[in-house]
Amino acid sequence: MEFWVGQVFNGISYGALLFLLAGGLSLIFGMMRIVNMTHGSYYLLGGYVALTVISRVSNFWLGILGAALVIALIGIGEWNAFLKRLGGQELGQVLTTMGFALIFQDLALVIWGGDPYTIRVPAYLSGTWQVGNLFFPIYRVFIIGVAIVIAVALWLVLERTRIGAMMRATVDDAEMARGVGVNVYLISMAVFSMGAVLAALAGVVAGGFLGVAPGGDFEILPYAFVVVIVGGMGSLKGALVGSLMVGLLDNFGKALFPELSYFTLFAPMAAILAVRPTGLFGRA
């Protein structure tokens, strides 16, 4: 029993981190039809920027804020200067965003060097809660909390506000949305930078327990893509369910069949795609 509770908790906390990353990717993927290979870089750069801010002002929360601002600007810049011209050209997008991912990787190496770092989290977020024989690292509880807050906030914005309605309209039919007076340009930019900010947030949060080091971008990107593909592009619900599924499958796979840990993660994915090619909550 303890084993199962512990594993479920671990899986959910890892899934929560994946949700932060994949939520943004799904928005960009689904709404703007941009296959954004730079998403992992936003995650990595977010961690590095926060590291720098925290080393200057020793405040974790300012670190998150700084990372969000800087990455939002980078995202807006990349989209404005390059991606918006490449609407509908998947190959061009993949090449461009992949190129940026490689550039950012080298840039990070030049600026921050290649030594691995860890983001020091505030004392009240470190430590462990013990319940009976079970241990719950407070930081993992915190990650779950952040993911819940972000999920609720995104849901409220998308489903309950006018801007959200315009975003959904843009997803459904950009041309029609433009026709009824939605500023598709501004909406797209907002969505892109929001996705980038979420990736940066994931990077900072992950920096607290996975560390920040070169290669982190391409280490986590495949997981984010799996989440988006399984959950369905552009669907918030899909990203949420997909993240939890990947987190739990990854965790139980490693715990129960350590030799088959990739099989237990990817076999169910393949099965889902065979039955529902658009993902669990995606629309064709």
Add this chain to the structure above:
Amino acid sequence: MARKLLVIALIAGVLVGGMFGATDAQKGPIKVGFLAPMTGGGAQIGKDMTNGFQMWLDENGGKIAGRQVEVIIEDTQGQPQVALTKFRKLVENDKIHVATGILFAHIGYALAPKADEYKIPLIYPVAAADDLTQRKPSKWVFRTGWSSSQPSHPFGEYAAKTLKYKRIATIGIDYAFGWEVIGGFQKTFEENGGQIVQKLWAPLNTSDFAPYLSQLRRDVDAVFSMMVTISSLRFPKQYQDAGIKIPLIGAGTSFDEFVLPSLGDEALGGTSALIYSAALDNPVNKKFVVEYRKKFGKVPSYYSETCYTTARWINEAAKGIGGDVEDREKFLAALRKVELPDTPRGPVKLDTYGNPIQNVYIRKVEKKDGELWNTVIHTYPAVSQFWKYKPDEFLKQPVYDRNFPPCKHC
């Protein structure tokens, strides 16, 4: 058409340049090819390596055996096929006299037969795979670093006899280096009365160790971790967060100076074995650490030390033959005969298989003036890669792997 002409002209230029290069090489500088990852995940280690090598040269006027030295650094990108191409380029175009560098073991294996083919001395300061100097030695290849299981053998004995551990669980990164480090430890630990009761393996790119930690047996005296680079950073923190209070020991790389500055109090008490510690209390090392910090702003890792020593090694050999490195057979013989009594890590010389006989240090992570250091708590002098075993008998057993030695007590 114009473009085609340009290409032909370029090719011709390269060819002619190459030919002139060949005639010049007779009495020009000593050329050292240095292969290391300069981009990608291993880039910082590559930098630590070249820094160490360059530092020795800078301290000695950029000369080896009185001749100018030209170091040609090539980026392997951490990939064997790239390393092979770059190695050929170094040999055929740059006309190097000796090659060194190499971080990853699989690249070490890929290049070794080529060194024999080109007849170029190839020195490995880092690549640790046991069989490079055990079951698959190459004439032109030797090591100035260490073999994976070399520090593990004395450490297994130390854990059983001195630390008095009876039962240990291991968790390691699932690839050859991890298998060899843990295999060597298991062999001597069990021969001295200990029992390995669990062996867990995590893939190389594991970020979250929680699923493994929850399976880790709690009825053991210690946990042996075999981590490298970023996983060395992640593991102790996640170990502590999981509420595990069992003493943590491990491979040298689990606590090496590459990650130590980034680790926090969770690493305190971590005990490990390696051929080097930046905290080593001898005058050569103290000076090395001070100078290295002054130059590069950080404590040297073993990667820097072994490459620093490699530069001196090449100098020692070249000096012995009057700088005549063009006579490659003579140069190789001289390289294999080098004995250095006073490197930062202590005395070093090669065994007949091409692996150093050197001290192994048992180190414990302690805090001094707010910094973490690997305090040396015990020294095993002049340890061979075969430990106390006879080489030919040792070589009859298979190379350590995932299932060897078998886990009898699991």
